[in-house]
Amino acid sequence: MAATSYTVATGPVHTGSWVTDQRPKSWRDGIQQLFPAGSVALVSLTSKMASEKVPDYEYNWWARAYPAQAGTLTDVYLNSGLSSAAGSTVVEGTTVYAKCAEALASEFRARHTVIFRNIADHTVDCHGIVEDVQLNGASSYIAVRLLETGTTAISVTTPRIIKTGSSQQENAEQPDSIVYLPEKRTNFTQTFEETVDISRRAMETRLRTGGSYQDQKKMAFLLHLESIERQFIWGEKKEFTIGNKIATNTRGIIAALNDWAPGNVSHYPSSSFQTLTWLNGGWDWLDEQMQALFKHKPEGGSATVSRLAFCGFGALSGINRLAKEIGQINIPVAATAFGLAVMKWITPYGVINLFTHPLFNHESSEANSILVIEPRYFKYRYITDTHFKPDRSPEQGGKGTTDGKQESWLTDCGLEIHYPEMCAYLTGVGVDGNAAV
Numbered sequence: 001m002a003a004t005s006y007t008v009a010t011g012p013v014h015t016g017s018w019v020t021d022q023r024p025k026s027w028r029d030g031i032q033q034l035f036p037a038g039s040v041a042l043v044s045l046t047s048k049m050a051s052e053k054v055p056d057y058e059y060n061w062w063a064r065a066y067p068a069q070a071g072t073l074t075d076v077y078l079n080s081g082l083s084s085a086a087g088s089t090v091v092e093g094t095t096v097y098a099k100c101a102e103a104l105a106s107e108f109r110a111r112h113t114v115i116f117r118n119i120a121d122h123t124v125d126c127h128g129i130v131e132d133v134q135l136n137g138a139s140s141y142i143a144v145r146l147l148e149t150g151t152t153a154i155s156v157t158t159p160r161i162i163k164t165g166s167s168q169q170e171n172a173e174q175p176d177s178i179v180y181l182p183e184k185r186t187n188f189t190q191t192f193e194e195t196v197d198i199s200r201r202a203m204e205t206r207l208r209t210g211g212s213y214q215d216q217k218k219m220a221f222l223l224h225l226e227s228i229e230r231q232f233i234w235g236e237k238k239e240f241t242i243g244n245k246i247a248t249n250t251r252g253i254i255a256a257l258n259d260w261a262p263g264n265v266s267h268y269p270s271s272s273f274q275t276l277t278w279l280n281g282g283w284d285w286l287d288e289q290m291q292a293l294f295k296h297k298p299e300g301g302s303a304t305v306s307r308l309a310f311c312g313f314g315a316l317s318g319i320n321r322l323a324k325e326i327g328q329i330n331i332p333v334a335a336t337a338f339g340l341a342v343m344k345w346i347t348p349y350g351v352i353n354l355f356t357h358p359l360f361n362h363e364s365s366e367a368n369s370i371l372v373i374e375p376r377y378f379k380y381r382y383i384t385d386t387h388f389k390p391d392r393s394p395e396q397g398g399k400g401t402t403d404g405k406q407e408s409w410l411t412d413c414g415l416e417i418h419y420p421e422m423c424a425y426l427t428g429v430g431v432d433g434n435a436a437v
Contacts, residue, residue, distance in 0.1 A: 040225040041310070041340055041357060042232050042375075046413075048339065051380040057189045057248050059381050061416055062182040063260070066296070069163040071104040074138070076116070076154050082141060088155045090146060095131060096154065098142045098161055105140035108133050109176045113167050114144055116153040117160045126150030129167060185260065188237055188248035189383050189414040194224035199404035200394055217388075217407070224386075224409040230359065232415055233310075233371065250414035253373060254425050261420040264292060267427045274433035278318060279325050281433060286322075287348075289426055294349035296421045298377060306351040307374055307422070308337065311429070312360035312367035318430020319345065319354075368431055372424040379416035386411040 076086040077097045086096055098116075108114070112130040128144040142161065146154075153159055168175065196216045203213045237251035257265050266289055268274075273281035293307065337344070342353040352372065360366040389408045393401035417423075 040222075040229045041355060042373075043225050043229045044339070045375045045378075046380040049375060049378050049380045051382065053385075054189065054381050054383055057383060057412070058186060059189070059414070059416065060184055060186050061418070063185050063418070064180060064182040065421070067107060067180050069107050070160060071100065071107075072158050072160055073104075074099040074101075074158070076159065077141075080134075080141070080143070082139060086150075086154050088151060090150045090154050092146050092149045095143055095145045096128075096150075098144060100140055100142065100161070102135050102137050102140040104161075105133055105135055105142055107178065108142050108161075108163065109178055111166050111168055111172075111175050113164045114142075115162045115164055116144075116150055117162060118153045118156040119160060120156070121152065124151050124153045126153040127164070186237070187251045187381070187414050187416060188239060189381060189412050190231060190235070190248055190250040191410070191412045192224060192227050192231070193408050193410045194220040194227065196220045196405065196407040196409075201403075203405070213405070221388075221409050224411070226359075228411060228413065233359070251417075253371060253415070253417060253420075253423065256417040256420050257423055257425050260417075261423065264289075264421065264424040265426075266424075269428040269431050269434045271428075271433070275435045277432045277436045278430055279321065280436075282318065282322050282430070283326055286319075286426075286429075289424060290347045290349045290352075293372060293422065293424050294347075296419065298419050298422075306337065306353060307372045308340070308342070309345075309352045309354050309370050309372040310357035310360060311354055311370040313356060314367035314431075315360075315370045315426075315429035316343075316354065316356060318368065321430065368427065368429050370424075370426045370429055372426070374419060374422040377418040377422065379418070380413065381416050382411070382413035384410060384412040386413075 075082075077099060078084045078086055078090075078094070080097055082097060082099050090096060108130050110130055110132060114128050114130060116126040116128065118124055126146060127148055128146045128150075130142055131145050132143040134141050134143075144161075166175065196213075198213055198216055205212065231250055231252055233252050234254055235250055235252035236255045238249040240247055240249075251259075254265075266285070268278070268282065268285055271285055273285045275281075294305070337353040340353075340355050342355045345352040345354050354370075357371075360369060360371075387410060389410055391405040391407045394403070394405060
């Protein structure tokens with residue numbers, strides 16, 4: 001039998017004398033996992049939202065926008081054939097025919113009182129009363145008898161018509177009704193699942209980095225919540241099949257804005273301010289967006305004067321640069337809103353609670369973005385709320401079981417996003433316009 005091999009060392013023993021891994025060294029227990037702090041801020045807010053269990057993966061609700069009852073006209077004519085354009089002066093008592101889109105004409109009826117307006121000069125407003133409305137696509141018209149002589153409010157290119165009220169003569173019959181029908185809005189729940197798959201031996205093995213099973217379970221939970229967070233922000237509603245079985249994706253906030261409030265989505269570098277640098281045009285662009293954001297309030301509710309905004313460091317830096325440049329933006333010290341540590345951005349129209357969302361920083365293309373939301377009017381809808389699915393087969397055994405555990409975190413949920421008009425998605429914040437010189 002061959003002798004066991006060995007190594008001979010001469011001289012004094014020192015720390016370099018040990019063979020590889022003979023010295024136990026000193027290890028810190030656990031893995032130092034770098035994870036974006038606060039990366040599931042939106043998911044955490046679902047605990048504060050109204051919630052409801054749904055019996056089906058498709059859920060619906062109704063929404064109705066406030067009627068404009070005003071709009072831009074194509075032109076104004078003196079005849080119903082729309083061939084004789086009105087002149088620079090049209091005397092009181094004349095019936096004029098305001099050509100417009102059918103959607104605008106359908107908001108008016110006989111006996112509505114209106115104003116013709118030149119948006120460049122309100123002092124020449126001309127009042128009238130509607131006598132008739134004809135719906136005919138792009139050649140629809142509103143027939144209006146002028147109650148005073150009209151000048152440039154009538155003849156200006158693309159004047160506006162604005163409803164001011166209605167006026168009934170004595171002993172008149174009831175007027176025709178106008179009904180604004182609601183719009184059905186739909187979303188799906190989405191099944192999110194993150195797996196913990198580990199063998200019995202791996203569970204029983206003692207590691208320098210701590211328990212493998214507990215580490216996997218914790219990591220799976222964090223990834224599970226972050227997956228929901230990402231879908232709630234960037235996801236699109238879709239029903240499709242995987243292996244002939246139905247799968248559904250839930251609509252996120254940005255997709256809801258693109259679908260239901262596209263006017264609240266703006267990219268500064270390609271906006272109407274694109275010929276200006278950020279420092280020259282950014283303040284005016286933000287002012288325009290804030291006006292649109294705060295002009296709405298929920299039906300039957302009060303106007304809320306604050307919003308929560310997720311942003312990246314690039315967007316925050318852009319706002320800070322404007323504050324230094326023009327001194328018109330007030331961002332006081334950090335505060336708490338919606339249960340999050342935020343910075344309050346005080347605008348003339350309301351308060352934006354800025355939260356630097358780690359996922360917006362982690363994804364470089366969102367670093368200069370701001371997503372403004374009103375979570376008080378969101379609903380959390382679920383078939384199955386977040387829970388852990390344990391695997392007890394290692395203890396029970398039996399045919400078909402594995403020598404280990406296959407477990408998972410599972411949630412089947414989605415958001416019901418009410419009043420997207422009170423939200424906004426602003427991108428390119430702090431970036432110069434595409435055509436800036």
